[in-house]
Amino acid sequence: MRILVVEDDKDLNRQLCEALVEQGYVVDRAFDGEEGHFLGDTEPYDAAILDIGLPEMDGITVLEKWRAEGRLMPVLILTARDRWSDKVSGIDAGADDYVTKPFHVEEVLARIRALIRRASGLASSEIACGPVRLDTKASKASVNGTTLKLTSHEFRLLSYLMHHLGEVVSRTELVEHMYDQDFDRDSNTIEVFVGRLRKKIGVDLIETVRGLGYRMQAPDNAG
Amino acid sequence: MRASSLTARVLVIATVWAVIALVVIALVIQALYRTGSERAFRDLLRAQLNSVINAVSMDPEGRLSGDPELGDLAFARPGSGWIWIVDPLPAVGGKTAARLASVSIGNDDIASPSLAAVPFDSRYIRAYSASDASGNALEVVETEVDLVNGAARFRVAGNREVLEDDVAAFSGRLFLALALFGIGSVVINALAILYGLKPLDDVSRALGRIRAGEADALTGAFPREIAPLAGEVNALIEMNRRVVDRARMQVGNLAHSLKTPIAVLLNESKDMTEAHGKLVRIQADTMQAQVQTYLDRARIAAQRGSVLARTEARPSIERLVRVMRKLNPELEFVADIAPGNAIVSMEQQDFEEILGNLVENAAKFARGRVEVRLRPAPAPDGAAADRGWISLSIDDDGPGLTEPQMAEAMKRGRRLDESKPGTGLGLSIVSEISAEYHGRIRLDRSASGGLSAQLLLPSLLS
Numbered sequence A: 001m002r003i004l005v006v007e008d009d010k011d012l013n014r015q016l017c018e019a020l021v022e023q024g025y026v027v028d029r030a031f032d033g034e035e036g037h038f039l040g041d042t043e044p045y046d047a048a049i050l051d052i053g054l055p056e057m058d059g060i061t062v063l064e065k066w067r068a069e070g071r072l073m074p075v076l077i078l079t080a081r082d083r084w085s086d087k088v089s090g091i092d093a094g095a096d097d098y099v100t101k102p103f104h105v106e107e108v109l110a111r112i113r114a115l116i117r118r119a120s121g122l123a124s125s126e127i128a129c130g131p132v133r134l135d136t137k138a139s140k141a142s143v144n145g146t147t148l149k150l151t152s153h154e155f156r157l158l159s160y161l162m163h164h165l166g167e168v169v170s171r172t173e174l175v176e177h178m179y180d181q182d183f184d185r186d187s188n189t190i191e192v193f194v195g196r197l198r199k200k201i202g203v204d205l206i207e208t209v210r211g212l213g214y215r216m217q218a219p220d221n222a223g
Numbered sequence B: 001m002r003a004s005s006l007t008a009r010v011l012v013i014a015t016v017w018a019v020i021a022l023v024v025i026a027l028v029i030q031a032l033y034r035t036g037s038e039r040a041f042r043d044l045l046r047a048q049l050n051s052v053i054n055a056v057s058m059d060p061e062g063r064l065s066g067d068p069e070l071g072d073l074a075f076a077r078p079g080s081g082w083i084w085i086v087d088p089l090p091a092v093g094g095k096t097a098a099r100l101a102s103v104s105i106g107n108d109d110i111a112s113p114s115l116a117a118v119p120f121d122s123r124y125i126r127a128y129s130a131s132d133a134s135g136n137a138l139e140v141v142e143t144e145v146d147l148v149n150g151a152a153r154f155r156v157a158g159n160r161e162v163l164e165d166d167v168a169a170f171s172g173r174l175f176l177a178l179a180l181f182g183i184g185s186v187v188i189n190a191l192a193i194l195y196g197l198k199p200l201d202d203v204s205r206a207l208g209r210i211r212a213g214e215a216d217a218l219t220g221a222f223p224r225e226i227a228p229l230a231g232e233v234n235a236l237i238e239m240n241r242r243v244v245d246r247a248r249m250q251v252g253n254l255a256h257s258l259k260t261p262i263a264v265l266l267n268e269s270k271d272m273t274e275a276h277g278k279l280v281r282i283q284a285d286t287m288q289a290q291v292q293t294y295l296d297r298a299r300i301a302a303q304r305g306s307v308l309a310r311t312e313a314r315p316s317i318e319r320l321v322r323v324m325r326k327l328n329p330e331l332e333f334v335a336d337i338a339p340g341n342a343i344v345s346m347e348q349q350d351f352e353e354i355l356g357n358l359v360e361n362a363a364k365f366a367r368g369r370v371e372v373r374l375r376p377a378p379a380p381d382g383a384a385a386d387r388g389w390i391s392l393s394i395d396d397d398g399p400g401l402t403e404p405q406m407a408e409a410m411k412r413g414r415r416l417d418e419s420k421p422g423t424g425l426g427l428s429i430v431s432e433i434s435a436e437y438h439g440r441i442r443l444d445r446s447a448s449g450g451l452s453a454q455l456l457l458p459s460l461l462s
Helices: A010-022 A033-042 A059-068 A084-092 A105-119 A152-163 A171-178 A188-201 B006-055 B160-211 B227-271 B274-303 B313-327 B348-365 B403-411 B427-436
Strands: A002-006 A026-030 A047-051 A075-079 A097-100 A126-129 A132-135 A140-143 A206-209 A213-216 B083-088 B125-131 B137-146 B151-159 B332-337 B342-344 B369-377 B388-396 B440-445 B451-461
Touching (some): A033 A047, A075 A084, A084 A097, A084 B348, A126 A152, A171 A188, A171 A213, B006 B137, B137 B160, B348 B427
Parallel strands (some): A075 A097
Antiparallel strands (some): A132 A140, A206 A213
């Protein structure tokens, strides 16, 4: 899962990014509205955290431009203005949720988790696929109740596939959502990660769709 | 009317001037009339003196004879004060004959002053005042004439009472006419002044309305003389408002700009040692509470007296419901607004704040459904009945509150200083705002067993 953080306060930006990375997300950061808008418009993100009071271009404008350009990722806005009229204008501009400053980072993490889950059409913080369970809250995966020991890359891969159960996910898409913008991408490494993940899960739930990518689904749905 | 009022000043000056002018005019006219009357009186006496002289003759023995016809019966009436007397003057060494006189004098005489006191004029006539035996004040003209056979002193006297009565009658009518004119002038003056200064009263009333928050500028057509004043006042009000707005905005910006560093401190404190982290957290929480308190104060100060505010209920409610649906896709939100064109007498921000807090609360506890209902309502007890009221109820189907919990929820944060931001049901801000608009809030059990927050708010039912 790849997240964009647009916040001009360097310390707050760092705190948010550290917490997100710790939870297994891939994070890109921007410190002003122009840069944030550019990244959000050109890179595929699973969610964005957007401060309203930004230099260069304010958050509401960034958000409106994204929506006008057809960028539909869930957006969580951070605002110091806690009046309802401010919140309502933020949501009306296309935000999916808001957190008012000052906040605890845990609050932001919970909202982001909920937004990503909701975007995937899931109701619970736990995603299940056959015997495999993904706990998005704890950033843990298990098979038949046994916790899997996964590297951060393997976790991201599993998490992305499980958020898109039944869908064919291309290698490029996986690369884009598993690495931040600065990473030297090589789609061949994806095959290596998929191989390792299949071995750790033990059950063959990840299917290779030749020429297109991968699809993860529970055995009873396979067909 | 205040003693220092402009109206009173102008009125007093105009009245004093009118009284002085009228009194002077009355005295001057009266004096002129008296002078004229006296001259006419003396002319009459002189003409009668000539008639007596022409009618009286003296024989060689020095006896006087003649019967002057003066055409006035008063000369024949004893004690009338109208008298003529002809005294033969003794020739040098001769004897004196009897005098000839009108019936009115009888056997009396008029005391004449000495020639030294009142000498004859160039026409050999002298005039003086005297009195007769009946006590009448007399005006006397006297001359001495040579009647061929001897000389005689001719005197004709008229009763001054006639003159005084005439002058008094004239003065009476004059004073009455001038007094009526004076009263009329004062009344007209007063009306003119009151009418002329009415625009100033209008300005004063308009300023009162501005201070009471019922208007935000001096409006209306003012006369040329005070239009610039009204313009200046408006400019001053506008500048004052801008200064206050700027100050308020800067307080707001300052308070809001502190929130990011507070967030950083709060989050950073988690990586510190137990004791340090706790210290930083407590201090950051205190800072946050202060920031919130001053923001709330600024907000309430800003809305104070905004009685002209009007907000269409439907768009605000629908906008909020749309937002809440997006934030809580698993819940059903229903807005039931009747009449659809209801207008709430509140600033839009404040109405949305109340609504937002209550609906967010309801959504927090609801199992599946939140309902917002707006209806016209009767005025609550003790409230002005001349304005409309609406009831706004926000119901959820959650677990609800017990009676004691409801009482506790309403009690908390009744005063701004006691309220803690971020805690409780968000009711403190709701009751603060609704109280500013004289609204009422109460909690009840909803039909589905959850909580029902019920508000009575002032309204303009269009």
